[in-house]
Structures are given as structure tokens and as C-alpha cells.
Amino acid sequence: MNNRGLKYIDEYRDKDLVLNLINHIKKSATHNYVFMEVCGGHTSAIHRFGIPSLLPGNIRLISGPGCPVCVTGTDFIDKAIIYSKKEEVIITTFGDLIRVPGSASSLEKEKAMGADIRIVFSGLEALDIARMNPDRKVIFLGIGFETTAPGTAVTIKLAREKGIKNFWLLCAHKVMPPAMEAIIKAGTKLDGFICPGHVATITGSVAFKFIPEKHNMGCVITGFEPSDILQAILMLIRQVNRKAPDVEIQYTRAVTASGNTIAQRNLSEIFEHCNTRWRGFGMIPSSGLKLQKEYEDFDAEKIMPVEISYNEDNPLCICGDILRGLKTPPECSLFKVACSPENPIGACMVSNEGTCNSYYKYLHNE
Amino acid sequence: MCLSVPARIVSIDGKMADVSVGGTIFKAGLHMVENVRVGDYILIHAGFAIQKISDKEAQETLKLLKELNDLQNE
Amino acid sequence: MREHVILIINISTMNEYVTLNHGSGGNQTHELVKHVFVKRFGMIEPLTDSAILKEPGFTLAITTDSYVVDPLFFPGGNIGKLAVCGTVNDLAVSGAVPLYLSASFIIEEGFRMSDLEIIAGSMAEEASNAGVKIVAGDTKVVEKGKCDKLFITTSGTGILKPDLDHISTGKRIKSGDKLIINGPVGNHAIAVLGARNRLDFSTSVISDCASLNYLIQTVLNECKEIHFMRDLTRGGLATVLNELAQMISSGIIIDETSIPVDDPVKGLCEILGFDPLYLANEGKILIVTGDEEHKKVLEILHSHPSGKHSAVIGEIVPDHKDYVILNTLIGGKRILDIPSGMQLPRIC
Numbered sequence: 108m109n110n111r112g113l114k115y116i117d118e119y120r121d122k123d124l125v126l127n128l129i130n131h132i133k134k135s136a137t138h139n140y141v142f143m144e145v146c147g148g149h150t151s152a153i154h155r156f157g158i159p160s161l162l163p164g165n166i167r168l169i170s171g172p173g174c175p176v177c178v179t180g181t182d183f184i185d186k187a188i189i190y191s192k193k194e195e196v197i198i199t200t201f202g203d204l205i206r207v208p209g210s211a212s213s214l215e216k217e218k219a220m221g222a223d224i225r226i227v228f229s230g231l232e233a234l235d236i237a238r239m240n241p242d243r244k245v246i247f248l249g250i251g252f253e254t255t256a257p258g259t260a261v262t263i264k265l266a267r268e269k270g271i272k273n274f275w276l277l278c279a280h281k282v283m284p285p286a287m288e289a290i291i292k293a294g295t296k297l298d299g300f301i302c303p304g305h306v307a308t309i310t311g312s313v314a315f316k317f318i319p320e321k322h323n324m325g326c327v328i329t330g331f332e333p334s335d336i337l338q339a340i341l342m343l344i345r346q347v348n349r350k351a352p353d354v355e356i357q358y359t360r361a362v363t364a365s366g367n368t369i370a371q372r373n374l375s376e377i378f379e380h381c382n383t384r385w386r387g388f389g390m391i392p393s394s395g396l397k398l399q400k401e402y403e404d405f406d407a408e409k410i411m412p413v414e415i416s417y418n419e420d421n422p423l424c425i426c427g428d429i430l431r432g433l434k435t436p437p438e439c440s441l442f443k444v445a446c447s448p449e450n451p452i453g454a455c456m457v458s459n460e461g462t463c464n465s466y467y468k469y470l471h472n473e
Numbered sequence: 474m475c476l477s478v479p480a481r482i483v484s485i486d487g488k489m490a491d492v493s494v495g496g497t498i499f500k501a502g503l504h505m506v507e508n509v510r511v512g513d514y515i516l517i518h519a520g521f522a523i524q525k526i527s528d529k530e531a532q533e534t535l536k537l538l539k540e541l542n543d544l545q546n547e
Numbered sequence: 548m549r550e551h552v553i554l555i556i557n558i559s560t561m562n563e564y565v566t567l568n569h570g571s572g573g574n575q576t577h578e579l580v581k582h583v584f585v586k587r588f589g590m591i592e593p594l595t596d597s598a599i600l601k602e603p604g605f606t607l608a609i610t611t612d613s614y615v616v617d618p619l620f621f622p623g624g625n626i627g628k629l630a631v632c633g634t635v636n637d638l639a640v641s642g643a644v645p646l647y648l649s650a651s652f653i654i655e656e657g658f659r660m661s662d663l664e665i666i667a668g669s670m671a672e673e674a675s676n677a678g679v680k681i682v683a684g685d686t687k688v689v690e691k692g693k694c695d696k697l698f699i700t701t702s703g704t705g706i707l708k709p710d711l712d713h714i715s716t717g718k719r720i721k722s723g724d725k726l727i728i729n730g731p732v733g734n735h736a737i738a739v740l741g742a743r744n745r746l747d748f749s750t751s752v753i754s755d756c757a758s759l760n761y762l763i764q765t766v767l768n769e770c771k772e773i774h775f776m777r778d779l780t781r782g783g784l785a786t787v788l789n790e791l792a793q794m795i796s797s798g799i800i801i802d803e804t805s806i807p808v809d810d811p812v813k814g815l816c817e818i819l820g821f822d823p824l825y826l827a828n829e830g831k832i833l834i835v836t837g838d839e840e841h842k843k844v845l846e847i848l849h850s851h852p853s854g855k856h857s858a859v860i861g862e863i864v865p866d867h868k869d870y871v872i873l874n875t876l877i878g879g880k881r882i883l884d885i886p887s888g889m890q891l892p893r894i895c
Contacts, residue, residue, distance in 0.1 A: 115479035125877040147895035148475030157879020202891030229520020258521040308524040360531040475895040495814025
């Protein structure tokens, strides 16, 4: 095979570029800094490339609620499980959700016991499954932030255009900025945010202006390759040093100030904001998306209402504090004792990029 | 959020495109991008193109990083 | 008191059923094998690719494997070819010369006879390529729905030279030994995933499944400092490395830049959030060499179609005992863990 590398990816993984960024970071980092990223993709990249092993000790990176898996409530999983038990239903879901624990089971366990649960890569695939199985009811589990929700919006529009009558959405889409504001208001000690680059391709950098303007804190909209992340850290350090908090775009090859207006139009046509619960955080106002009245006939809960008893998270689980950056996993009494990657209790252990999952792999080896 | 990768458009059929990442071909919906052509790079996420990559900005970023490199060596 | 009760209930309900993760080759597979089978059967750890049995006058290697691949036909092979290569390779990497195979078939009612004939033909062809004979077999047919089209189990046996039994236990491994892999990882997994046609992508990648016994024999005949060999299968390179580190109670440092990965495999991994080091292979071996012998080994491998892209990927080190440390593409360091469960396509 003739391997020529991956364009717009490999160039940003160049070792020399990275080492020079590290040197500049070391020179510029004259205080202690704490930066939070709020995106599973960033948590994953930071871990995968070994970035913490390269940064000087006075820079601390913490992981906020950036993983839609981590913040999806047990009630959502429980509802999906109830639907999956109906023989006529096919559940279609992104792979991320399969292992998330509900209050008593998970989609993976239900699949093992015979439920028709299918992993899809796209809402369009789920729509295709509906089209090819007209006698079944296909429910698509809509999770993800502003990067993913527009795709769901387009899928719903197409379902209507094509007259597909056996396709519904169980919606848990959320939006990022209100959660970031909740973190700041919770009093987390932070010097700046590494902002989610792919959310920002949709929203534009304007969506994050409130961070410097209202809260006097800096933020940099960041790409996902190692030189992107390190360049963003350097930009944040400089903002702190100059006491000049701002919203800067590091990820200029994909992000503009106004974002993707077509995607935004699709979003506002199909969805509206609503208050929603974030696992470990409680209710955050206007942080969720639900279908507009005009599209309510695609809402699985309206067509097939299910009753679930609301379950509190395990009282010993401190994922909420961990997601807010207030505590670390070893401070949780369940960590390693009862909660592990194979048997996750809380959100932070479920996802491969969850803080507790990463800590488990790193620290239990030391 | 999150897993979204630059992919090259290899063919377009209405609102759907075949896009390549390193030679593996995926389908991407073009419903949210406009003025894209074969040969362009888009970011693919969950089966949709969410943005076109600006080659100009991509090169600018690399240039900036290399200049950082030169500063270091002075 | 009450809190403890909650914890206990949580743990016991979690492991009541076998799930697909128990079959993925990672942590959970190990746990299942250890707790359900190894103890009961009185097997001695460490578990190796083949069991080495010493009898007066000769040393025998025995191995067995089941093949349940879906789909049955994929670019580069089919379930039959796999069933022969996999078992031949398990014997060969233990230092044995593979001689005889048995093959059992569980066939679902309604399976196409012509497909069965193609699969049997592949098995015969591959056995001939590898110089082994299929000498015993069994066939069962079950009602429709009681098995997924076709399952094949092959067992194999071969004779081992007495001075080669360290190859599977790694007894002779020492600090400074080099680790070699014979080519790019993940191709089999991607070829099969693509052929399954469930994730809407297409790829030109073909499975690397191949019988490697002649190649391995050449290496063993010409090089005296081969300290270990293992076959990479499910669970990928990362699993074998971790198993090795635990077995020899030493550390392993791997250089990520030197691990060969083909672009289409890389691309797919980037999009779906997979790690190529955890993907399945069917024609890849890990070789540990001592005393500068790696150069000779590479020369032999490079001249063979299944070893053209062989590379040294790491080294045994005295520190980081039991763990595998990855020097990342950018010069960072992280622990390369054993995978937990199947990799699933992610959006996050």
C-alpha cells in the first residue's frame, strides 16, 4: 500500500512543531494556570498524544462536562430500554451510548438479552433502517451537542419530506455555553477555557463571547490535533499574563466568527431550547433542545409515552463535582472499589474519555 | 464535540457525497455546506459535512507555527 | 451499612450475562477465561498460543480455536482460510512445526452447499500451502436460528524441538531485547468490518490472513536469539504487549511512530474513534529478539510477502515493570492499556 498520510491531520502532528510549542509554553508560563476543556474529543486527544507528560508542572488541564455520554441522565437510558423491550421497536443509537448505565441495566445488556438495538454512524442510517422496515417502529436516540444536533435536524426534515411515518426521535441533545456558564458560577477556579472547536464550527466564536465579556475569563477555540491544543494553551497563557481575557480562534481552518449559518437555520427550524438535567449537574436552564411544536409528531415520547420512576444518581457518586473540576477521582469513595471501566457507576467512568476512566488507567498503574 | 475529521470529496450525487479519509470512503450529507466541489476537504461528523476546510487558513496556521520554530532557533 | 449493600448489589447484577465484550479479546475475555475455565480445567498459567506437552522422546504442541467470523467471506479470505491459518500460526509461533489439523463444523440448516464447498476448498488450499494435513473432522447441522450460518473449530498439533520451548513463555527475554512486528496492524479488522456493510463505508483494505509457519521456521532456523513469539489476533497489538509485560514482569517501551498502519486503516480509526493498536489481525506476529539479532530477523522478514513492512517497534526495559509505555507520535508518553470490551464507533 502506498501510504501518503492524512491531509490536514498529519501536518499538525509534526514532532518539531510540537516540541517548539512546548518550549514557548515553558518560557511563557510564569504562574500557575488551570485550564478546562469541555469536549470529549479534547480529553481524548490530550490523553492519546501524551500531552500532560510534555507540559510543565505549573499547567493543569481539567476535563469538564464535554462528553454527551457522561452528561446523559439515567432516565434517558431507562426510557430507551423500555422502548427497546417493545417487539415492534428498533432502537438506533450512536455507539457512545451502548454502555452507559441506566438505573438497573444498559442498552448493551438489553441487546445481549435480545432487544433490537442497532449502532449507527449517522441519523441518515437510522432513517434508512426505518425506510427498509416499514412494519417496525424506529426510534433514534439523539445525543450530542451543537456539532451533532444539526444532523438530527436535517434527518427529521428529510423524514417529513419523504413521508416516512415510522421514525421518531428520543431527544437528549444539549448545548454547551449554558453548561460552561454553570461551571463558572459553581466557583471552579479556572484561568481559561479550551473551547470545543467542532461545536464552534456550527455556532461560531460569537457563542463564547459571554465568557470574557460577562465573566472576565479568556477562552480559545481549539482544534483537535496536538499542535492545535498546544498553540491554544500558549494563547491562553498569554491572555492570562497580559490580563486580557478574550475569545480567540486557534482553529481558523474550520471556525469563523459567525459559524455555519445553514446548520444554525436547520437547528432553529426543528428545535427549541428547553431546561434540561445534566447528569451530575442537575437542571441547567435553556441547555437542552426539544422538537418544535410543528415537528412534535416525531417525538417518541409524545407518540409512545413511557412512565419511568425518577432515580437519583448513586448518592456516593461525585461525578458532578468531578465534572465541575472541584474534585478528583481518587476523592470518590466508589473509585476503584466499586466503580471501574468494566463496571461503571457514574458518567465519568463510562466514557473512555471520562475523567475517572482516564485516571483509572493512569493512576492504578503507578 | 467532537469526532470530526477532514475528508476529501471524491464524488457528489445530489445532496450526498462520497468522501475519503486516507482511502476509506464514507458517505456524507452535504445538506449543511454550500459551494463544495470534488477535491475540496470537509469536516465529516456523524455522517454529515459540517464545514469546509479553508486551505488558506490551514496553511496560515502551519506558517505561524513554523515561524515560532524559527524564533526558537534564533 | 446501607451503602455497602448498594455496592454489592451493583457488582453482582453487572456480571450475570455473557456479553459481546467477553469475546473481544481484551480484559473481560481474560477474566471470563480465568474465572470460568482455567481454574476448573487445572490449566497452568501463563496461557500461551499452544500447549507444550513434554513426552519421553518428543515435545508436542497442541492448540485449538473456534472461528465465528461475520461475514463468512471478506476481502482476502473466508472463514475456512482463517480456520487453517489461525491454528497453523498458533502452532508455529510456539516454535512447533505444524503437522496435523482436525476440523469440526456446526452448520445452520439452509446453508448453501456451494458456499460450504468454496470454504472447504479454501481450507484444502491453505492446508496445502502450509504443508499440513487435515486428518479428522466432525459435522453437525442445527436448526435454522440455532447458530449463525457456520462455525468452524480447528485443533492442531505439531512437534517442537526441545530447545525451543522458551519461545512461548519468554523465559529468555532480557532487558534490551527488541520487539519486531511483521507489517501493518488492523487490516483484518477493517476488511471484515467493511465486508459487514453495516457502517456505510467502503474500503480497499484486504485481510492479512496468511499461514506464516514457513517464514517463522526460517527465522528460527537462522537466528539463535529469538526469545519470544506471539500471534496477534483479537484485542490487537496492545493486548499481546500487555500480556507479555505481565508474563515477564518487565516493562516494555513502544515507539508509536514505528508501528506500521496503512492510511485507510488510519482514516477509518480517526473517523470512528478506534485505536489501530486494539484492532484484530490474522497474519501478524510479535517477535522478541536478543543480542542485536533484530537486523538479521528484519532481513529475513523483508524478503517475504508477509514481512515486507516489518519494523522494530520497541524494546524490553527494566523499569515500568508489568506495563507498556507508548512514546507517542509527538514525543509524549502514556500508558498503553489492555482494551476493555469491544471498540464501538463514537461521535464523541
